[in-house]
Amino acid sequence: MEFKHISVLLNECIEALNIKPDGIYVDGTAGGGGHSFEIAKRLKNGRLYALDRDPDAVRAATKRLEGLPAQVINSNFENMCEVLALKGVTKVDGILLDLGVSSYQLDEDARGFSYHKQAPLDMRMSQSGTSAADLVNSLSAEELSKIFSKYGEEKFAYKIALRIVEARSRKAIETTTELAQIISNAVPAAARRDGHPARKCFQALRIAVNDELGCLERVLDSAFELLNENGVLAIITFHSLEDRMVKVKFAEYCTGCTCPPDFPVCVCGKTPRGKKYSKKPIEPSAEELENNNRSRSAKLRAIIKL
Numbered sequence: 001m002e003f004k005h006i007s008v009l010l011n012e013c014i015e016a017l018n019i020k021p022d023g024i025y026v027d028g029t030a031g032g033g034g035h036s037f038e039i040a041k042r043l044k045n046g047r048l049y050a051l052d053r054d055p056d057a058v059r060a061a062t063k064r065l066e067g068l069p070a071q072v073i074n075s076n077f078e079n080m081c082e083v084l085a086l087k088g089v090t091k092v093d094g095i096l097l098d099l100g101v102s103s104y105q106l107d108e109d110a111r112g113f114s115y116h117k118q119a120p121l122d123m124r125m126s127q128s129g130t131s132a133a134d135l136v137n138s139l140s141a142e143e144l145s146k147i148f149s150k151y152g153e154e155k156f157a158y159k160i161a162l163r164i165v166e167a168r169s170r171k172a173i174e175t176t177t178e179l180a181q182i183i184s185n186a187v188p189a190a191a192r193r194d195g196h197p198a199r200k201c202f203q204a205l206r207i208a209v210n211d212e213l214g215c216l217e218r219v220l221d222s223a224f225e226l227l228n229e230n231g232v233l234a235i236i237t238f239h240s241l242e243d244r245m246v247k248v249k250f251a252e253y254c255t256g257c258t259c260p261p262d263f264p265v266c267v268c269g270k271t272p273r274g275k276k277y278s279k280k281p282i283e284p285s286a287e288e289l290e291n292n293n294r295s296r297s298a299k300l301r302a303i304i305k306l
Helices: 010-017 034-042 055-064 077-086 103-107 133-137 141-152 157-170 176-186 199-209 214-224 240-253 284-293
Strands: 025-028 047-052 070-074 090-097 227-237 274-276 298-306
Touching: 010 090, 010 227, 010 298, 025 034, 025 103, 034 047, 034 055, 034 070, 034 090, 047 055, 047 077, 055 070, 055 090, 077 090, 077 214, 090 214, 090 284, 133 141, 133 157, 141 157, 157 176, 176 199, 199 214, 214 227, 214 240, 227 240, 240 274, 240 298
Parallel strands: 025 047, 025 090, 047 070, 090 227
Antiparallel strands: 227 298, 274 298
């Protein structure tokens, strides 16, 4: 299957990055190369470094960016500083992170991200390390419940976790449809009418398998430090946990004096390190939502380094 992915908030990202022809840019989530292509084609003496932990994405993006001033690297974006340092790059003019799962990853059955089709229970973006099946078949009910509750905000988390533990005592849970059926049977009938009952748990497992929130938490400060003055960090999130993390961190960068209000003069000496590109997060237009339903939860936040 060809690696296909419709780039979310494409025009909005390019506008926010305010690309300079001689600038150095990083696309930390290359995917199929959609955002990367639009960045790279605007460069003359500049350079784009496109990173992705998925080998399939690396192959697709390399093909898409052929002939452009860009290099695709197989790496998790949390390691961007180390990866760029090896290329002699210590400062950049813009960084983009699209934190969504690609359409290819969702639609390629063998990757095991979707609960709609039978496939091995995998969900590894890097195609290496611990899989969703490993977690489902080894963690305790308490540990599984915590994942479903924290990362999926699933209100029937413990009930589902108990059913999983019960089911795997008879036979290992190996496929996406097996797990989806166990989850469906664990929730009340009324809950099954509110979208697919496995959706939240599958999201939660995917986040846990790929340590998505951990990677984001670890990269935010280092990515911001990597920026030149007036450089832009733009991040597209797809669920509230990611968005909250980005929102709080960006607010921290934009905060100046932290002295108590009753101090006559500032003694902390802190000044804002960044300014928000927009007051509110940028969301998909009605036209984009019509063309790409998977963009519905996307939010773009960008910050400019001072």
